[in-house]
Amino acid sequence: MSQTVAILGANLCGWMAAAALARRLPRDRYSVVVIDDGTTGDGLGDFAPVIAVPPALGGFHADLGIEPTALVRATGGSHALGVAFGGWRKDGAAAFLSYGETGAPLQGIAFHQLAGRLRKDGIHVRLADYAVSAVAAQVGRFALEAPIAHALHLLVDPYTAVLRAAAMNFGASCTNAPFADAQIDASGIVETLKLADGTDIAPLLVLDCSGSSARIASRTAPAFEDWSAWLPCDRTYTQTLPATGAPPPYTQVDAQGSGWTATWPLGGADVRLTCAASGEGTPFRAGRRVEAWRGNCIAMGAAAGLIEPLHPTALTVLLRSLAQLIQLWPAERRAPVEAKAFNRFTANAMTGARDFVIAQKAAARGSNAIGDVRSEPVLPDAIEAKRTLFAARGRLPMFDDEPFEEEDWAAMFDAMGLVPRRYDARADALPLATIQQHFADHRARIIAQVRALPPYAHAMAELAAA
Amino acid sequence: MTDALRSVTIVGGGTAGWMAAVAFGRLLGPAGTRVTLIESDDIPTVGVGEATIPPIRTFHAMLGIDEDAFLRATGGSYKLGIRFEGWTRPGESYVHPFGQIGTDIAGVPFAAQWLRARHAGLAVPLGAYSLEARAAEAGRFSRPIANGDSPLSRIGYAYHFDAGRYAAFLRTQSEAYGVVRHEGLVKRVERGPAGIAAVHLADGSRISGDLFIDCSGFRALLIEGAMEAGWIDWSEWLPCDRAVAVPSVADAVPLPLTRAIAERAGWRWRIPLQHRTGNGHVFSSRHMSEDEATAMLLAGVEGETLADPRVIRFATGHRNRFWSGNCIALGLAAGFMEPLESTSIHLVQSGLQHLLRMLPVGRPAAATVERYNRIMTAEFSRIRDFLVAHYHLNARAEPFWRDRATAAIPEGLAEKLALFHAGGRIFREADELFNETSWLAVLTGQNAPVSGYDPICDGIPIETAANRLAQIERVVATSLTHMPSHAHALARLA
Structure with a gap:
């Protein structure tokens, strides 16, 4: 007989999990069943009616047969080539972090190291000028089929509906009645899930996608690691403002006191999310569940952990956790070895996502203002190591399972104004003229590529007419 | 023959025979037509499926059958569709609602x-x-x-019901309309100018009729035995040729659906009734032995079985002529297709309804007979296409x-x-x-x-x-x- 994998939370998180599992698990052996947890959130923190979907999800969508143009159209979405940061740097300069690649290495030497070599000779280099996404974003150009890495801004409800359709088309189902209660034995095994109509489900595994309330994981694995010392923002609120004209193809994030305000442009409206350390808003708590997988319950999304949505890492971490779960798929309800491996992975992934945000805020505060750190908490070691080594020689020690790549870190530090004092000595092995030529060629290619693109407004009009 | 239809003789008393009896009894009885049904308790009937499709409600309405009484009498349950399990690939299923x-x-x-x-x-x-x-x-x-x-x-x-009880229920209804049941085995069929003049029973009695309805099952005593109507074989399209059936205990909570579960060389049915569950395994004998098919059926049965498994051998196809002379075949004598879409009882009903619209005046006209045969051939063919x-x-x-x-x-x-x-x-x-x-x-x-x-x-x-x-x-x-x-x-x- 087939075994039931129960997913608690008929929301974005739950249906994404259902789609991933239904796509991968053999249908004759497992039935994937989604149970409404009775709440209306998205299971990922409920920050806004819009969610930024990073480029990493492109492959996932393709695997489910979801076509990107149809997805944007169906969800009233738009495209984002990167994030413009306003008011973050002490020098007041705007900064742009793109979703695509920045520059290209030369003879195995990283691009930002080559930039360091040029800067030593007084040549002004802005890394974002060498990222096609950043340049296209600045001039407001984009084509739907352009091979440029980009994120999507999607309305949560229709995006959930698309994933739900995909999940159900791959054989997942949803129960007729919402969740009522769970019977959990002394060792933390969820024996039975009781539904409001009296139905009982005896699950092999339960994926708790019920958001911060973590309706089952809070009982099976209550220990929670609090991150508010480093991430003091604890409330958010959203505003939807009417906007005319074509939206710009990027996200804008402006610093606001100790927090920030993100503007996600959609056709016809801007959705603004403000994240702050006090004042108005819906509260949230930054941190993570110490054991995401305990017994046969696996917390996913906000039930597993939560950080302020400065970068779209929630979906990346969710997707990678699902991939891990499928790799570690257990044969029985009790799988302590698999659980341990999974927990190590999610701890690394979530901490990595957290560290990027902490490091960005620290870099923004600390640039050109060394020493003014009296009231600040000691940064986690991993961040301190990255910051110190980057500041010294542009090096970035990387740890297991981090959601950001070395090049993302380099681009972020650079964007926040943290300039390495020296560069990789190997860059001296190349003649200065060769490096300059490499930069000029790369810039010329980018400009040619961007010139060929239509204005983003045309792309959106084409989408509407498709 | 005079103009009036004086007598209808039905040979065979399974589901088809009693459905015909109650229809003729109710509609022609008041006009004075004598309706006789011949059946023998020595010949077991083959229940032509226990699952039905919604048109049966029209048939029951025509016959004035009370739904509650019918369901009580037949241990029946409601049916909202069929769930096909594993027909595309193992693990996948869908409902035909x-x-x-x-x-x-x-x-x-x-x-x-x-x-x-x-x-x-x-x-x-x-x-x-x-x-x-x-x-x-x-x-x-x-x-x-x-x-x-x-x-x-x-x-x-529609409904699921116990075909044996259904025949008994219809018999009670028929007898109330004056249908006469004649116990006995048919020994010989007497041909006449219209086709069949009479049937002779083992006890020596001779029963004549203006119209003969052959409901004698796979044996097709009249339509084939006497009228040699011919057989169109469809095993090329639908190669399953055996079924093994076994009843099991009733579900505590029966679902209002028929299940059709694909197997290695055929499929299993599961039909929940009030008092028991019908189970069966339709398979191709070229791909699987009867013993193996029986073992697979028993392995798939949920709950205790209530009888020994019984093998039914069948050929898929239909009579070349459903109506020949003054003889019309209904039920298994007319043709058979596996009960994948619960059409067996419907085909009896459909044959009856068309027949009632074309009742002959005197000797059946060639045009009437031809039209009936054309309609029934088309009905069978379209259902066949759906099954294929x-x-x-x-x-x-x-x-x-x-x-x-x-x-x-x-x-x-x-x-x-x-x-x-x-x-x-x-x-x-x-x-x-x-x-x-x-x-x-x-x-x-x-x-x-x-x-x-x-x-x-x-x-x-x-x-x-x-x-x-x-x-x-x-x-x-x-x-x-x-x-x-x-x-x-x-x-x-x-």
Whole structure:
């Protein structure tokens, strides 16, 4: 007989999990069943009616047969080539972090190291000028089929509906009645899930996608690691403002006191999310569940952990956790070895996502203002190591399972104004003229590529007419 | 022969025989026609399926049968559709629901808009838009409730029942209309100018008739034995030729659906009744022995069995002439197709209804007989095409299923699949039993290939269509909460 994998939370998180599992698990052996947890959130923190979907999800969508143009159209979405940061740097300069690649290495030497070599000779280099996404974003150009890495801004409800359709088309189902209660034995095994109509489900595994309330994981694995010392923002609120004209193809994030305000442009409206350390808003708590997988319950999304949505890492971490779960798929309800491996992975992934945000805020505060750190908490070691080594020689020690790549870190530090004092000595092995030529060629290619693109407004009009 | 139809003689007293008896008794009895049914307690009847489709309700209405009394007498349960399990590949299933699915969207059929939205990844599987499909799987049932445009107002349903008890129930009804049951074995058939003059029984009695209805089952005593009507063999299209059946204990909570579970070289049925569960395994004897098929059936039965498994051998096909001279064959004597879509009893009913519209005045006119035979041949052929579609569209790996996927298919089905492939269009033939909704459920359930969608859909933006679909889905979900459990509906009968 087939075994039931129960997913608690008929929301974005739950249906994404259902789609991933239904796509991968053999249908004759497992039935994937989604149970409404009775709440209306998205299971990922409920920050806004819009969610930024990073480029990493492109492959996932393709695997489910979801076509990107149809997805944007169906969800009233738009495209984002990167994030413009306003008011973050002490020098007041705007900064742009793109979703695509920045520059290209030369003879195995990283691009930002080559930039360091040029800067030593007084040549002004802005890394974002060498990222096609950043340049296209600045001039407001984009084509739907352009091979440029980009994120999507999607309305949560229709995006959930698309994933739900995909999940159900791959054989997942949803129960007729919402969740009522769970019977959990002394060792933390969820024996039975009781539904409001009296139905009982005896699950092999339960994926708790019920958001911060973590309706089952809070009982099976209550220990929670609090991150508010480093991430003091604890409330958010959203505003939807009417906007005319074509939206710009990027996200804008402006610093606001100790927090920030993100503007996600959609056709016809801007959705603004403000994240702050006090004042108005819906509260949230930054941190993570110490054991995401305990017994046969696996917390996913906000039930597993939560950080302020400065970068779209929630979906990346969710997707990678699902991939891990499928790799570690257990044969029985009790799988302590698999659980341990999974927990190590999610701890690394979530901490990595957290560290990027902490490091960005620290870099923004600390640039050109060394020493003014009296009231600040000691940064986690991993961040301190990255910051110190980057500041010294542009090096970035990387740890297991981090959601950001070395090049993302380099681009972020650079964007926040943290300039390495020296560069990789190997860059001296190349003649200065060769490096300059490499930069000029790369810039010329980018400009040619961007010139060929239509204005983003045309792309959106084409989408509407498709 | 004079103008009046003075006597109808029915040979065989299974489901078909008693269905004919009650129909003739009720409709012709008052006119003075003598209706006689000959059956022998020595000949066991083969229950031609215990699951039915909604037209049976029309038949019962015509005969003035009270639904509650009928369900009580036959241990019957309600049926909202059939769940096909593993027909595409192991683990996958879909429901072919009764009733209508969705409503037109902006003047365009639901099916077209749903296929378009599905093409764009904006639609969930078809079952979510069908109240009958949802209720069947959730174990809920209600007769239609007058409730405006709600799907609750037009719930399509049929029954499962015990065929043996059904024959007994119909016998009681028939006898009330004056039908005479004659116990005895047919020894000899006496030919006459009209075709058959009389049948001679073992006890020496001779029973004549103006019209003879052959309900003698696979033996086809009159239509083949005397009239040599000929047989059209369809084993090329539907190669299963055996079934093994066994009853088991009743489910505590019976679902209002028939299950058809694909197996290595055939499929199993599961039919929940009030007092027991019918189980069977239809298979191809070229691919599997009877012992093996029996073992697979018993392995699949949930709960204790109530009797020894019984093997039924059959040939798929039909009489070349259903009506020959003054003899009309009904039931197994007329033809047989495996009960994959619960059509056996319907074919008896359909034959009877057409016959009642064409009752001969004096000696049957050649034109009448020809028309009847043409209609019944078409009815059988279209059902055959529908059944072949289930087998043809599979992605299973076993040799039997690979053969089915690659074997030639009837022309009518090839045309249906080609039309569906080109834009998802489905056309119902005149008088075809299965309508567009049934074909849609089965073609999409079996993953029939489709390219693009009907351009008529583009009259409204896809977002609007997707919203309407979501709304239909919500209405279905809400309606479902208004339906009591199937067990509750059955308890009400007691």
